[in-house]
Amino acid sequence: MNEAPKSLNFLEHIVEEDLKNGFPKEQLRFRFPPEPNGYLHIGHASSICLNFGLGLRYDSPVNLRFDDTNPVKEEQEFVDAIKRDVKWLGYNWDTERYASDYFQQLYDWAIVLIKKGKAYIDSQSSEEMAAQKGTPNEPGGHSPFRDRSIDENIRLFEAMKKGEFEEGTHVLRAKIDMSSSNMLMRDPIMYRILHKVHHRTKSDWCIYPMYDWTHGESDYIEQVSHSLCTLEFAMHRELYDWFLDQVYDERTVRPKQREFARRNLSHTVVSKRKLLKLVEEGVVNGWNDPRMPTISGLRRRGYTPESIRNFADTIGIAKRENLIDVSLLEFHVREHLNKVSPRVMGVLDPIKVVITNYPEGEEEWLEAENNPGDESAGTRKVPFSGEIYIEKNDFREEANRKFFRLKLGGEVRLKSAYIIKAESCTKDTDGNITEIQCTYDPKSKSGSGTQESLRKVKGTLHWVSVKHAFEAEVRIYDRLFLDESPDTHKDKDFMDFVNPDSLKVIKGFLEPSLKNAKVEDRVQFQRLGYFCVDPDSTSENLVFNRTVTLRDTWAKIQQNN
């Protein structure tokens, strides 16, 4: 907010332009309008950051408005989840609103339209109406009910409201233009009959307003100045304005709809239907599975609100098609986690190292820094002993100069501990290495300041003391889809691209300081990645989710060979 001149996106330009043309800054108001029929995902997060970001930028109120005009699909559970997610992202709405709060006002205005001859009751079936609607290339025809008298329209509409008709028997339509090139202007439906219980208004209503009739008028009621939505609503703008014209009073703020392109993330899907399929077919374990692009999934995965906000800020906003590489999201979570997460040591694929010259039965507690980039993070004690675990792939019997980890005859630094040298290793009958024998240099202790401790050795390994380490469950997550755009292939289903290795559950050996880690704690397992404590954790069985690996140039080197 307070840094040097940041360039504006096209929506901010529009606001600036309005301000320049005399729109009072105090009357700026925005809204985030989710339909409570599903969970918020990363795409919504961008929209949330956009609208609330505008609120922050101009110090303007932002309403959280639930667009709950369809009782068939909407539930309180989603309202609660959405509120939790928006809060978690770090935003505060001015007021919590519901389109259903406006049902009476909307009804009254509908009567006004009928009286002005701008709306009528159509008693055809939906099939008949569809057939009449024409196509984008051909104009539609008029309904035989289009010229009902105002009195009859009023009488029928009231009867609809009283519940005197079956679902599907009548609708209220705006009387606009059946030959418009914009299909939405061909006498759009304003109300339909639905004998359903609404999550808030219960059984008060059996007629429910449609989106187009509701949304703009709700913006108007709330005096939202800029109503931002995605591109597919661009054609709705003409209707949005037409409806507004019917009730607009010059003395009030006239809401302005503008459209932006939704932002697509690579290697993922976000449509409700597809996410539901992943849940129902057991590809993932629920809506908040750490592989899901839902806010709750990202949270459980270990993403921070800051990283998501920074991501949204970086990708910007425009009107063209886009596919943002997920590596940018990963960059932002690494960037933030690098600053805030304590470093710890854990070995996920252990091999035992015996330090042959370490005094039998002895142990010592060494000082280790919690974050080399942040002195204020302090230090902690880590136990060392004559038997430790290191990662299997940190040892090779022989290797070239590029491999600066442990090899026979070679030296390596144990992070925050001593320099060791591999002398020999033992194998089982299949030739698998089962143990490595090393010697250590007692004078090389980290931080001791001795000549030996200051020696430069190329490699530094993380480790845990066998005797002190404890076991925990570690869930290694990877991208859910192997294809960057799994749901855009004409000949293939997105399910064909599910990564079979998106989750591996393993056992890790962790340093004892982690024993009292709490759910949602985030740490960096040194040299491995960032991990987050999962809510499945119990006091006997801690569960860590891998949020993201560290950048791994070694992996890249190996890949290129």
Add this chain to the structure above:
RNA sequence: UGGCCUAUGGUGUAAUUGGCAACACAGCUGGUUUUGGUCCAGUCGUUCUAGGUUCGAGUCCUAGUAGGCCAACCA
């Protein structure tokens, strides 16, 4: 036989509104480093096509091309 929207490095977004095309990510090279992390330095590479207006066009105009959206009693 339509209407609306869009087109800038590999990706995303900018360009003081007509004035030297920039920022981030990704890639590559080197340096620092008790994390092959971080950090630092460097490097690669861009205005869909064809005309037009202009001293000057990514920006304005025309045509073309490519992509997206539009015919739910969904939002």
